[in-house]
Amino acid sequence: MQHRLNGGEAPDCCKKMSLSMIRWLFTLVLLDSGNLIQATVDQCWTPWFDRDNPSGSGDFETLPKLLKENPEKICKRPIEIEVQTASGAIVSSTGDVIHVTNVHRGFVCRNRDQPGNSRCEDYKVRFLCPVEFCNPKECWTPWFDRDNPSGTGDHETLVNLHKENPGKICDYPINIEVQTISGASVGSTGDVIHTADASTGFACRNHDQPHNRLCADYKVRFLCPLEFCEPEECKTPWYDRDNPSGTGDFEILEKLYLEHPKEICSFPLNIEVQTVAGNTVASTGDAIAVADVTTGFICKNADQKSGHCSDYKVRFVCPIAFCKEKECWTPWFDRDNPSGTGDYETLADLLKENPGKVCEHPIEIEVKTKSGASVGTTGDVIHTSNAHTGFICRNRDQLHDGLCADYQVRFLCPVEFCKAKECKTPWYDRDNPSGTGDFEILEKLYIEHPNEICQFPLDIEVQTVTGNTLASTGDAISIVDATTGFICKNVDQKTGRCSDYKVRFTCPIDFCKKMNIHVK
Structure with a gap:
């Protein structure tokens, strides 16, 4: 990636200034192929892009095409999108009906949606990327050259590089950089490139090249989150839960969760793997079936020439917040009792029943009995215990037809979730329940209130328009989450009609600063 801030010494005028003063007083501007990338210490905006004109079926500034047409200039998973007309006017000033505007798909205005057979305006877009995408303090992997173009082409694919280089590449890179093995740029080769992105990796196919020539020989490296390069602050202990005396060595993450709760x-x-003697995986010559942060590690005896895997141990790299003392824990929740089929403290139900009190994507879960005892002391067989699903103990799994203990859970959330009260949108009431119900849909709120709501809200709050709590109404709610918004259907109510609701969203602090929203 070539969008970098210079890392040189600050000029004398700035040496005595605090970081916060520099953050607010200066914007660093990078010049790259005629495009300006604006990056403050906190933010990383791409250049403006205007890839389409509305002379056809409309103006389609879609992210997949922009990524393909502008390699290395847009991050794969942007945080925010900003849209203006080509002349710099805001979208709402045009009166256009907008079909799509979000960071997943980009921006689409269709001519057929406009009143009076009018055309869409000509728009431009830019994207807010993770700071690492612009930040001079970067985390790049080594260069990799796993393939030569003497066969069908040069295939430096991420899935193969992960398998062949366990622990050296993060699972979800932010960006990819490609050069020939001599250090020349891709553009200088004239090759037709099939794939070059951080999700798939790089592929140049010989049959795509003109005049039956071969692709150049390429090498790649990946930009990872800073935590990946500075993991020493937050690593788990080493675990060796299995020996290869059976069918192989299976260090499965799901089983390690159960055997080492909260660790x-x-x-x-990331995952790191060594033999129990401390040797590298490569030194063993073993064929490894799986080594990733989703499954864990698997070596099968059947895959080895010797018929037997080495004995391995694994450890995991976690987000710094997992190790830091400054944590953001939710209250304890006890939504279910084991008098029925078991104790079901599921995240989906807790999110629905406790809007605003649990983040959508917790980092960790903690479980104890209602009396405060640890799970291990109960002797219960636990069906599920993780931050994705929540906690489930089923009565049918217990010995001697016994009941599960009564459990309570809490979740570790991103620090922003606990500080989120400082950055909230206005209240919105876009719908009334006079029709089929009250539908406060986030996608429609984006269109009706452009630039007022972040693309990935941390949380949603719901009240009646008179300010009463959701629980006080007794309504049966279909959906309440920060992804879809809020839905209450009249047909689900005993009275035949929902109350009239309003919603607001919690956004990251940076969103409020960017949009000049007052921070309480």
């Missing part, structure tokens, strides 16, 4: 984060950034 491993639910979304590890």
